[in-house]
Amino acid sequence: MEFLCEPRQSLLECLRDVIGLTGTKEGCNDGNCGACTVLMDGRIVNSCLVLGVEAQGAQITTVEGIARGNQLHPVQQAFLQNAALQCGFCTPGFIVAAKALLDQEPAPSEERIRLWLANNLCRCTGYDKIVRAVEQAAQELREVKA
């Protein structure tokens, strides 16, 4: 995708205001809440801390790109089955971060999941159901592979 942006615009602004992909959220704009989490060439970044111009040539995955066509990704499915969201505002960041974890590690421990997700703040759930959802998604992904 090609787009033009001002030098001072962040990747988050480019996604939301230039391209119109509003699934990625702004909660703090200083890298402390994780609501704007996206993948940049497979690595987790806070898109509010990346300039739009730095994204030139990079592959960016946002929450809009997680589902496989009409099929929800197992992480998305697990979030719904476990009631792992309440207001849903932090959810896009958690979905992207959790998928990135499970792409690399098929069987993370509870402690590992908690450490991995510590960059993403959720104020509604107390994280319990989010951790369980990621555990369930991991198990389902392992079963699909097996």
Next chain:
Amino acid sequence: MSTAEMTVVGTRPIRHDGADKVTGRALYGADVQMAGLLHGAVLRSPHAHARILRIDTSKAEALEGVLAVVTGADFPDSPERLVDLGEGDTPLSYIRGNVLARGKTLYKGHAVAAVAATSAHVAEDALDLIEVDYEVLPCVLTAPEAMREDAPILHEDLVTKEFGEKTGRVSNVAEHFRYSMGDLEKGFAEADVIVEREFHTATVHQGYIEPQNATALWNNDGRVLIWCSTQGAFTVRDTVACMLDLPVSQVRVTPMEIGGGFGGKIPVYLEPVAALLSRKSGRPVKLVMSRREVFEGTGPTPGSYIKVKMGARRDGRITAAQGYLAYEAGAYPGAMVGPGAMCIFAAYDLANVVIDGFDVVVNKPSTAAYRAPGATNAAFAAESVVDELAEKLGLDPLELRLRNAAKEGTRRADGPKYRRIGCVEVIQAMRNHPHYKAPLPGPNRGRGVAIGFWFNVGLPSSCSLSVNADGTVNLVEGSTDIGGTRTSVAMQAAEVLGIPAESVRPTVVDTDSVGYTAVTGGSRVTFATGWAAYEAAQDVLRQMKERAAKLWETDAAAVEVSRGVFRAGERSMTFQELAARLGETGGPVVGRGAVNPRGVGGSFSGAIADVEVDPETGKVTVLRFTSVQDVGRAIHPAYVEGQMQGGSVQGIGWALNEEYYMSADGAMLNSSLLDYRMPTSLDLPMIDTAIVEVPNPGHPFGVRGVGEANIVPPPAALANAIYRAAGVRMDRLPMNPPAIMEAIWKQRD
């Protein structure tokens, strides 16, 4: 209906808005886009207390790309009057003054002016060009300081009310009230053990992840159209109309998806400002707060100073209780000290009580509701003292609570007598929980318990249902869905209609499109809007029976319906079959429900917490945590658990980390999510839940409401656990490492 007969209530269907919320399609307030949209920014006071001598906006107006600049002078110049927007009478000047300061700024972050421009960056650049001359005044930041006779006065026209009467004395105390019952002196004289302690709690923020936002268009027909993230679209409509001197029908509010609120998104901040900017520019204007603006410019919950004195006999009977609560309202009166005072001893059946409450203005942001507003501060104090009483009496802390627990017929000091409540059942569930019985070996570890109460509220809700030919039903409601209430409301309609939860499609609509509906707050949506949906579903069934009677050429009275099947003698039809035949029997069926329920059921909650305290650093690790709550009836148990877990964790954050760290001149020094440290996934264990169901006789399904009571006990439970782990009684929040080390060192000396 008993639980056994119900097929939808008590199940865990996937929420109706689920797919949109895991794919990024759900549209929140800041996601609003429209042609010609301008972006705004707000100039805020750098001083905690200052007189505004001059504002010059001319340079900002001249900047290319700027289309409008507004200040408090742009509000209509209507005379002062009292306005009731659901929380008692408030002077119009206070409501307008908090949104755009006039004359004085009362806290650092107080909005002074706003700009609309072609981009957010241009708007921010323009703020630097607005010139404001201030006369800086001395500021006052805590209730005890603000109550002193020589304290700087925030409002020269604020006359202290005492016991309901105007005193004629100008001070920072907006009100002093008292609740009393029995004979306090006699009660203390009967006591074998008396504990008296003082407590301080810091200002904390609700911490919703989505910042406040508003988009407004002052349309060419004179109507003001608003899109925003709010807990109450009708409250925004009524407040904005009142501030702009418009009839309510001239304002339409569309509630977008909302990223958390917890009480903090009941007041308006940006909506009227966006409207003023739109009127001046002729274009739609969007305003979105930064995180710093959220901390400095919106309403946190009050900091407080509380004294509690309680006495008990050796047999474990509490004979007297006295409370003194001074809450910091922030810049304008309304500190929620009333509910704090009503809740402080609400869990106990007491004969002799005196409670004094003080609503005190200070130079901090004007406070707003935060989940069981006022109750958590109060319970931290009272439940710490109850714990100390139990220790002195040599009683198990839950046993002492059980011996004094409030029950049906207990009168609270503020007047009301309880109907059926679940306080005893909650304490029993705590005592029987495996967590309470489990051993907790190891040094520096301790277990604490506490209980708490929240009233919940009723208030009006409206709902309509229209039946589709395929047997599904569209549900239209006005309650913003913050935690899955579309589903808990739809499930109650589905239960009545005898169809699956998935067959009811709920939609939250704007203020033109549904009857008046009060805020998503007070744990009321599943209770009251759920009840409106119940009534609407009953209305649908009445009409459907008539349709079946028409088809069967019989009387509607001869038609019975049960679990979605209509019957008259031998004949029967399912809801779905009958829905397909509405066209031939008279046309569409639309059911309506509008309620203003009285049968509100209060909710009791308890917390069991295990902690480990590092004696070298003072860091507290939560090892295990269990939340117990009487919810009346759990409509969707997974989201009920979610409320209990979320409230518990907010309580844990309040207890251990969170605070407005203020400089002496009134600046918040930690206004970012890095420094205002809310719990992360790594800070917590799993949060266990035990749902207690003592059905509320005042609701068709027994619902009480579950959103709030769960935040009340955690700080006290953690304080009591810390005492058992480290041997220190904590008398202030937050109980962060410096506070704990200070307490440990003090004890060693």
